[in-house]
Amino acid sequence: MERKVKKVAILGQGLIGSSITRAIFHRNLPLEVVVTDASEQVCKRLLELGLGRAKVVFSNEEAVKDADLVIGCVPVASYASMVKEVAPHLKLGAILSDVGSVKEAVIEQTLPHVPGNVDFVPAHPIAGTEFSGPDAGLPKLFSDRWCIVTPAENSNEEAVTAVCSFWESIGSKVEVMSAEEHDHVLAITSHLPHLSAFSIFHTARKHEESSGTPVAQYSAGTFRDFTRVALSNPHMWRDIIMLNHKALSEAFEQFSRDMKNILAAAEEGDNRRLEELISESRKMRAENINEEDFSRKKAKVTDAFPSEIAKPYSTD
Amino acid sequence: MERKVKKVAILGQGLIGSSITRAIFHRNLPLEVVVTDASEQVCKRLLELGLGRAKVVFSNEEAVKDADLVIGCVPVASYASMVKEVAPHLKLGAILSDVGSVKEAVIEQTLPHVPGNVDFVPAHPIAGTEFSGPDAGLPKLFSDRWCIVTPAENSNEEAVTAVCSFWESIGSKVEVMSAEEHDHVLAITSHLPHLSAFSIFHTARKHEESSGTPVAQYSAGTFRDFTRVALSNPHMWRDIIMLNHKALSEAFEQFSRDMKNILAAAEEGDNRRLEELISESRKMRAENINEEDFSRKKAKVTDAFPSEIAKPYSTD
Numbered sequence: 106m107e108r109k110v111k112k113v114a115i116l117g118q119g120l121i122g123s124s125i126t127r128a129i130f131h132r133n134l135p136l137e138v139v140v141t142d143a144s145e146q147v148c149k150r151l152l153e154l155g156l157g158r159a160k161v162v163f164s165n166e167e168a169v170k171d172a173d174l175v176i177g178c179v180p181v182a183s184y185a186s187m188v189k190e191v192a193p194h195l196k197l198g199a200i201l202s203d204v205g206s207v208k209e210a211v212i213e214q215t216l217p218h219v220p221g222n223v224d225f226v227p228a229h230p231i232a233g234t235e236f237s238g239p240d241a242g243l244p245k246l247f248s249d250r251w252c253i254v255t256p257a258e259n260s261n262e263e264a265v266t267a268v269c270s271f272w273e274s275i276g277s278k279v280e281v282m283s284a285e286e287h288d289h290v291l292a293i294t295s296h297l298p299h300l301s302a303f304s305i306f307h308t309a310r311k312h313e314e315s316s317g318t319p320v321a322q323y324s325a326g327t328f329r330d331f332t333r334v335a336l337s338n339p340h341m342w343r344d345i346i347m348l349n350h351k352a353l354s355e356a357f358e359q360f361s362r363d364m365k366n367i368l369a370a371a372e373e374g375d376n377r378r379l380e381e382l383i384s385e386s387r388k389m390r391a392e393n394i395n396e397e398d399f400s401r402k403k404a405k406v407t408d409a410f411p412s413e414i415a416k417p418y419s420t421d
Numbered sequence: 422m423e424r425k426v427k428k429v430a431i432l433g434q435g436l437i438g439s440s441i442t443r444a445i446f447h448r449n450l451p452l453e454v455v456v457t458d459a460s461e462q463v464c465k466r467l468l469e470l471g472l473g474r475a476k477v478v479f480s481n482e483e484a485v486k487d488a489d490l491v492i493g494c495v496p497v498a499s500y501a502s503m504v505k506e507v508a509p510h511l512k513l514g515a516i517l518s519d520v521g522s523v524k525e526a527v528i529e530q531t532l533p534h535v536p537g538n539v540d541f542v543p544a545h546p547i548a549g550t551e552f553s554g555p556d557a558g559l560p561k562l563f564s565d566r567w568c569i570v571t572p573a574e575n576s577n578e579e580a581v582t583a584v585c586s587f588w589e590s591i592g593s594k595v596e597v598m599s600a601e602e603h604d605h606v607l608a609i610t611s612h613l614p615h616l617s618a619f620s621i622f623h624t625a626r627k628h629e630e631s632s633g634t635p636v637a638q639y640s641a642g643t644f645r646d647f648t649r650v651a652l653s654n655p656h657m658w659r660d661i662i663m664l665n666h667k668a669l670s671e672a673f674e675q676f677s678r679d680m681k682n683i684l685a686a687a688e689e690g691d692n693r694r695l696e697e698l699i700s701e702s703r704k705m706r707a708e709n710i711n712e713e714d715f716s717r718k719k720a721k722v723t724d725a726f727p728s729e730i731a732k733p734y735s736t737d
Contacts, residue, residue: 325566
């Protein structure tokens with residue numbers, strides 16, 4: 106059995122929220138969509154943009170009225186207070202979901218505010234760019250990307266199925282796992298790369314200060330790609346690192362051991378082992394990431410809204 | 422005073438070597454160019470490709486004959502033996518240069534084989550892609566990119582000026598610094614990002630093995646860009662890490678401290694400091710790397726030889 110979703114409220118219309126709105130209309134899904142944003146300026150911009158048949162309202166309270174599915178697309182640190190605010194206004198039997206990059210800590214903070222007659226089914230679409238705001242949204246942002254759904258143990262199955270179906274209907278591949286496992290996986294595939302990108306500029310600056318030689322400027326594509334996400338929204342990433350710092354610290358410790366392991370092979374002059382470790386990585390990269398799929402989709406996505414103004418902030 | 426360069430020999434026609442050849446003819450430089458490669462198959466491919474007016478020969482000995490400037494574009498670990506081989510055949514007063522990613526260790530290994538009547542002026546163009554081989558070369562690979570020239574203390578000034586001028590003539594910005602300083606800078610901007618990309622797949626695999634959950638597949642643009650260079654040539658990167666492991670280890674130690682510093686701010690719940698550290702990185706990224714310049718050049722470069730077959734191997 107699946108819970109019928111007719112009306113969706115999307116609270117927050119930044120990169121992710123407005124991409125969901127665009128995806129719904131891009132795919133002509135038979136849904137009533139109400140959107141809002143904490144920023145009045147963003148709400149006004151939404152009226153200018155006119156995203157599909159989305160109804161723009163100026164408060165969370167008004168947005169969630171009669172909604173079968175409410176998706177909070179607000180910063181992870183604001184999620185609990187947003188839920189507290191809308192709780193009294195949620196429809197009986199509504200499904201409450203989100204798109205946050207951190208799950209366990211946010212669920213812990215939020216759960217006490219979720220009314221008993223509402224189903225809470227957290228989710229995280231693994232997609233993003235380094236841009237943010239309502240202009241940065243893309244109708245195909247979620248196409249062929251994973252969305253991880255992290256229900257609680259006692260989550261209503263019909264509600265979980267409904268959230269999975271919603272993400273599939275806008276193009277995502279869906280996987281269900283525990284919040285804890287999600288946080289460990291994302292610590293490796295997203296939070297650790299961000300931490301690395303942020304950190305390497307401090308490393309470069311220290312060398313610049315001690316040697317008097319510029320460092321970061323003597324770089325090419327490797328450094329540019331490695332550090333692209335350092336352009337991300339500092340406020341958002343402060344919150345993600347703060348909320349997932351335990352899993353991230355564990356991932357960092359292992360990452361550090363793995364780097365030391367490669368360096369040890371070099372120090373010992375063990376050519377065979379060094380090349381083996383690098384070759385294994387190359388194989389894993391080739392097996393896990395389909396570059397063609399990315400470039401194909403990127404081209405399509407970029408073509409979709411070429412003239413939109415977007416600020417350089419990241420989220421995935 | 423500048424040494425006159427009329428004839429250039431380029432030994433090795435992989436990504437970098439063949440890009441130099443292409444750049445010379447793309448810019449119509451009045452130079453006689455002789456090229457060769459250790460691989461007979463590559464030499465035959467060069468004849469098929471017909472890169473400008475380059476003369477293809479089948480041995481290093483033949484290539485360096487009468488050359489005013491000899492540029493070794495061979496793997497860093499083969500450089501010393503290549504120099505040993507060509508030494509008896511170099512013209513009196515020839516300039517010997519290279520393009521290697523590691524300078525100090527390679528110079529140390531090579532210098533004993535450089536004849537007294539030849540000027541040795543190592544160089545390193547900071548440019549590359551994850552592809553390799555003669556088909557991967559691009560005529561604008563060096564346009565607006567840095568080339569670092571690392572003369573020895575007793576290098577002949579005219580020879581140093583000639584090497585700088587050569588790189589400027591194919592579009593590079595040139596900087597002169599010591600081999601030691603070069604190796605520290607590149608350890609941060611190139612070798613550390615490669616080490617990170619190689620290592621994170623081992624981190625991901627360990628979590629996959631212990632948890633039974635796939636990790637690397639649940640990734641988006643962040644992880645793709647962070648790990649692109651893991652597709653690089655394992656043999657080449659084995660040698661770079663092996664030859665520069667001291668500077669790289671130092672860079673890693675500082676990088677590790679910088680990551681711990683950000684994590685410590687999170688652990689202590691110090692929101693202000695955490696956001697400050699991230700904001701500083703964002704500022705340094707924005708100041709040091711001009712994305713527009715990259716995308717503009719990338720578009721041009723890609724357009725140049727759209728149909729060429731290239732293998733996914735990296736070098737910068």
